[in-house]
Amino acid sequence: xxxxxxxxxxxxxxxxxxxxxxxxxxxxxxxxxxxxxxxxxxxxxxxxxxxxxxxxxxxxxxxxxxxxxxxxxxxxxxxxxxxxxxxxxxxxxxxxxxxxxxxxxxxxxxxxxxxxxxxxxxxxxxx
Amino acid sequence: xxxxxxxxxxxxxxxxxxxxxxxxxxxxxxxxxxxxxxxxxxxxxxxxxxxxxxxxxxxxxxxxxxxxxxxxxxxxxxxxxxxxxxxxxxxxxxxxxxxxxxxxxxxxxxxxxxxxxxxxxxxxxxxxxxxxxxxxxxxxxxxxxxxxxxxxxxxxxxxxxxxxxxxxxxxxxxxxxxxxxxxxxxxxxxxxxxxxxxxxxxxxxxxxxxxxxxxxxxxxxxxxxxxxxxxxxxxxxxxxxxxxxxxxxxxxxxxxxxxxxxxxxxxxxxxxxxxxxxxxxxxxxxxxxxxxxxxxxxxx
Numbered sequence: 001x002x003x004x005x006x007x008x009x010x011x012x013x014x015x016x017x018x019x020x021x022x023x024x025x026x027x028x029x030x031x032x033x034x035x036x037x038x039x040x041x042x043x044x045x046x047x048x049x050x051x052x053x054x055x056x057x058x059x060x061x062x063x064x065x066x067x068x069x070x071x072x073x074x075x076x077x078x079x080x081x082x083x084x085x086x087x088x089x090x091x092x093x094x095x096x097x098x099x100x101x102x103x104x105x106x107x108x109x110x111x112x113x114x115x116x117x118x119x120x121x122x123x124x125x126x127x
Numbered sequence: 128x129x130x131x132x133x134x135x136x137x138x139x140x141x142x143x144x145x146x147x148x149x150x151x152x153x154x155x156x157x158x159x160x161x162x163x164x165x166x167x168x169x170x171x172x173x174x175x176x177x178x179x180x181x182x183x184x185x186x187x188x189x190x191x192x193x194x195x196x197x198x199x200x201x202x203x204x205x206x207x208x209x210x211x212x213x214x215x216x217x218x219x220x221x222x223x224x225x226x227x228x229x230x231x232x233x234x235x236x237x238x239x240x241x242x243x244x245x246x247x248x249x250x251x252x253x254x255x256x257x258x259x260x261x262x263x264x265x266x267x268x269x270x271x272x273x274x275x276x277x278x279x280x281x282x283x284x285x286x287x288x289x290x291x292x293x294x295x296x297x298x299x300x301x302x303x304x305x306x307x308x309x310x311x312x313x314x315x316x317x318x319x320x321x322x323x324x325x326x327x328x329x330x331x332x333x334x335x336x337x338x339x340x341x342x343x344x345x346x347x348x349x350x351x352x353x354x355x356x357x358x359x360x361x362x363x364x365x366x367x368x369x370x371x372x373x374x375x376x377x378x379x380x381x382x383x384x385x386x387x388x389x390x391x392x393x394x395x396x397x398x399x400x401x402x403x404x405x406x407x408x409x410x411x412x413x414x415x416x417x418x419x420x421x422x423x424x425x426x427x
Contacts, residue, residue: 083201086208093211093216097216100225104226111233114237115236
């Protein structure tokens with residue numbers, strides 16, 4: 001039985017080590033860093049105006065990630081940071097689209113004014 | 128025994144984590160997202176516009192497909208958003224492309240408008256220039272006219288001046304003539320008055336004489352010397368056209384004396400002197416010198 005007991009111990013040790021390896025043992029600084037940078041980029045892109053809900057979600061998730069990290073719940077912190085990062089990317093994309101649409105609307109209006117507001121002399125090469 | 132129990136516990140725990148949940152539930156989430164991503168990829172307009180975002184969404188979907196139960200909710204969350212990001216990015220690309228087109232059109236329109244404005248401004252400027260030119264020409268014309276008028280005025284006043292001068296001269300002339308006429312009248316009066324009045328201041332009779340030698344001896348015929356003298360007497364008489372002429376001849380013989388006086392008279396008449404101005408007298412006497420005296424009497 002000693003040999004089998006030893007085998008069991010070995011297996012147990014391997015399991016413990018492997019389980020321990022599954023959970024993070026240090027703060028997920030890289031993911032938190034990405035989330036923080038993405039949030040700043042989204043804000044810079046005008047997400048507060050064009051994607052307030054998405055921005056809010058990114059902020060909440062990043063705050064939760066930082067809280068979890070402070071609690072040394074690094075697993076949870078990494079999850080929340082990843083979600084915050086993708087929230088920020090979504091907010092930035094939405095802001096980019098919103099800005100582009102706004103610009104398109106403005107240009108359409110301007111062009112309409114420019115081509116209709118004044119009579120076209122000598123068949124100016126409009127279009 | 129403790130170890131065995133622990134092992135069993137560990138195995139149980141592990142099996143709980145490792146055991147997949149109902150296969151159909153995982154498939155629903157995955158299939159829903161996969162379909163969403165495929166639809167986006169198949170979109171004729173948006174499908175190819177955000178390849179990088181599409182790739183990340185696909186990777187996320189793949190991770191979801193391979194994920195365990197524990198990571199699934201988070202991967203669903205992330206995959207959903209990755210697909211949204213891909214769609215929004217594609218839409219943004221499309222919109223920005225449209226924006227570029229519109230911006231170019233806007234540039235063209237603004238350029239055209241600027242050209243129109245510039246053309247308009249140029250036309251207005253040209254018009255103003257023309258108007259200014261017209262005004263300048265008009266003012267120049269007026270100046271020329273004014274100058275011409277001034278010149279004409281000067282000419283007119285010059286003419287008037289010369290007319291005035293002529294008139295003044297004429298007046299002076301008339302005055303002079305009048306004065307001359309008055310003087311002549313006065314002279315005539317004086318002369319007339321002189322004739323009738325017993326004025327001692329009457330002009331003394333002027334006279335010339337022809338000597339005995341002027342005649343052929345004993346005859347009334349003028350000798351050559353007498354004929355030469357007659358010319359001087361004619362000049363003398365003609366110098367006083369208004370005077371009466373008295374020709375007095377004296378000789379030993381009265382008849383000869385008269386004949387000689389008449390001979391002189393005839394010579395004067397032959398020279399064009401009126402006979403009625405001439406009076407002839409012949410006298411004889413002891414002291415007769417045999418000469419003929421021509422005297423002028425009265426006014427010239």
